[in-house]
Amino acid sequence: MTMHELIYWYLAIINIVVLVVYGGDKLFAKLGSWRVPEKILLLFALLGGSVGALLAMQIFRHKTRHLKFRYGVPLILLLQIAGVVYLHWQ
Numbered sequence: 001m002t003m004h005e006l007i008y009w010y011l012a013i014i015n016i017v018v019l020v021v022y023g024g025d026k027l028f029a030k031l032g033s034w035r036v037p038e039k040i041l042l043l044f045a046l047l048g049g050s051v052g053a054l055l056a057m058q059i060f061r062h063k064t065r066h067l068k069f070r071y072g073v074p075l076i077l078l079l080q081i082a083g084v085v086y087l088h089w090q
Helices: 003-031 038-059 072-088
Strands: none
Touching (some): 003 038, 038 072
């Protein structure tokens, strides 16, 4: 398995995990139960799950009113894309 394939698998898995975690947090919010801390949700986006976070925000209508999520997650995604483009062209 090449490094590129490993990275693709990592990104696929982390984004699925993030989608599930955000969805679970929304369910926990509705149930008035334990919640996933916001800094953990943002950390997951930083670790490569920004696409999953954005999808979850739209699908579950979760954290869409919080400015740090509304603007932070897209900014994280843009920085990640810029990083990938930079590394690709090196």
